Amino acid sequence: MNWKLVLLAATLLFTGGCRHGQDDPGKTAGLTGKVILPPPAYTGGTSLEAALAKRYSVRRFSDRPLSLAALAQILWAAQGITTDAVTGATRTAPSAGATYPLEIYLVAGNVADLPPGLYHYRPKEHSLTPLGPGEHRPALAAAALQQDFISAAPASIVLAADYPRTTRRYGDRGQRYVHMEIGHVTQNIHLQAAALELGSVAVGAFDDDRVKSLLKTEYAPLMIVPFGAPQ
Ligand SMILES: Cc1cc2nc3c(=O)[nH]c(=O)nc-3n(C[C@H](O)[C@H](O)[C@H](O)COP(=O)(O)O)c2cc1C
Numbered sequence: 001m002n003w004k005l006v007l008l009a010a011t012l013l014f015t016g017g018c019r020h021g022q023d024d025p026g027k028t029a030g031l032t033g034k035v036i037l038p039p040p041a042y043t044g045g046t047s048l049e050a051a052l053a054k055r056y057s058v059r060r061f062s063d064r065p066l067s068l069a070a071l072a073q074i075l076w077a078a079q080g081i082t083t084d085a086v087t088g089a090t091r092t093a094p095s096a097g098a099t100y101p102l103e104i105y106l107v108a109g110n111v112a113d114l115p116p117g118l119y120h121y122r123p124k125e126h127s128l129t130p131l132g133p134g135e136h137r138p139a140l141a142a143a144a145l146q147q148d149f150i151s152a153a154p155a156s157i158v159l160a161a162d163y164p165r166t167t168r169r170y171g172d173r174g175q176r177y178v179h180m181e182i183g184h185v186t187q188n189i190h191l192q193a194a195a196l197e198l199g200s201v202a203v204g205a206f207d208d209d210r211v212k213s214l215l216k217t218e219y220a221p222l223m224i225v226p227f228g229a230p231q
Pocket residue numbers: 055056057058059147201202203204205206
């Protein structure tokens with residue numbers, strides 16, 4: 001597949017101004033310019049032990065663009081579809097009752113072959129739905145109490161929760177399940193980044209309303225994870 005052509009189509013079809021807050025943001029937005037990502041690798045050269053030993057919070061990023069393959073791998077690590085022998089399709093992180101309350105947004109600024117912009121990750125298609133073109137990293141940094149390393153990171157994942165998917169089944173206790181799931185997913189991102197010789201950091205300090213407004217989402221943003229090559 002010619003990724004450049006796919007990405008060009010995505011750029012041309014970029015549409016801003018859509019508001020999200022439904023079960024399927026990409027579908028709701030009526031956008032067709034999705035970016036099919038390179039398939040994830042299921043085997044790699046880094047052991048889990050080495051990735052654990054290498055992980056630390058990286059807040060200084062180099063100017064080197066992130067490859068689309070590395071970006072795709074990290075998105076897959078966060079929430080990608082896998083298969084288990086018993087239940088069939090599952091995901092890389094556990095989810096209470098398989099309710100999958102989390103949505104993954106991407107603020108990309110320095111990714112090779114991907115135009116800067118806001119995107120939504122769709123695990124089933126392993127694709128990105130463009131939500132709005134342009135450089136949004138400074139706005140995300142400003143919403144995160146001016147943690148300026150967010151502007152320097154090639155990309156940031158924003159994890160947002162649709163609580164009712166889980167509280168519908170588990171009542172108030174579902175809220176704690178959502179928060180636990182955020183931890184699982186965030187650690188997957190950290191370990192995958194470390195395995196790719198990249199760095200990442202968990203950012204929990206931000207203004208919820210500003211992040212929601214930037215992403216045009218009704219979901220609750222719970223974590224921002226900037227990542228890229230360490231300086
Ligand atoms: C829930 C959570 C929220 C965090 N929020 C921030 C943050 O807003 N900004 C930041 O620079 N680091 C943040 N961190 C990263 C911690 O500061 C970091 O993990 C800690 O200092 C230990 O360092 P290490 O990750 O290098 O081992 C957060 C970590 C967690 C788990």
